[in-house]
Amino acid sequence: MTEAQKRFADEYLIDLNATRAYKTAYPSVKKDSTAAAAGTRLLRNVNVLAYVEERMKQLEDQAIAKQEEVLKYLTSVMRGECKEETLRGIGEGAQRIDDIDVSAKDRLKAAELLGKRYSMWTDKKEVKATFEGVSKLDKIIEQLTDDDEEITEDDL
Structure with missing residues (x-):
């Protein structure tokens, strides 16, 4: 990545205006239409895009408090x-x-x-329980696999 591309990327990060950033990084370009097209093209450059994404991540890390x-x-x-x-x-x-x-x-x-x-105090109680036997759902599944029996309303 060239110095001008880096300058463009840094300027772009200020206000996300590719035209203004391009004109700042390449002062010889005077036309807005040329700067806009070239700025858009530069934003598709793999190296420039990677640099912009890396800098945005750094800025985000600085701006947002971590745990x-x-x-x-x-x-x-x-x-x-x-x-x-x-x-x-x-x-x-x-x-x-x-x-x-x-x-x-x-x-x-x-x-x-x-x-x-740190869950030092809580109104909720954690209860661990184990159940022995077969649940209603297991009985229904068992009956469905058994062709001879019919499920009645009492089974549900």
């Missing part, structure tokens, strides 16, 4: 390691107060969310 990051954040809130900015007062006379401890309510909510994640 581990969320758990670390909730843990830091629960432990009171996070600080928050607040305002005291109303309107223009409000004073900004930095580095105030996270409220007990927020810490409790973080603990609750972590507890749910």
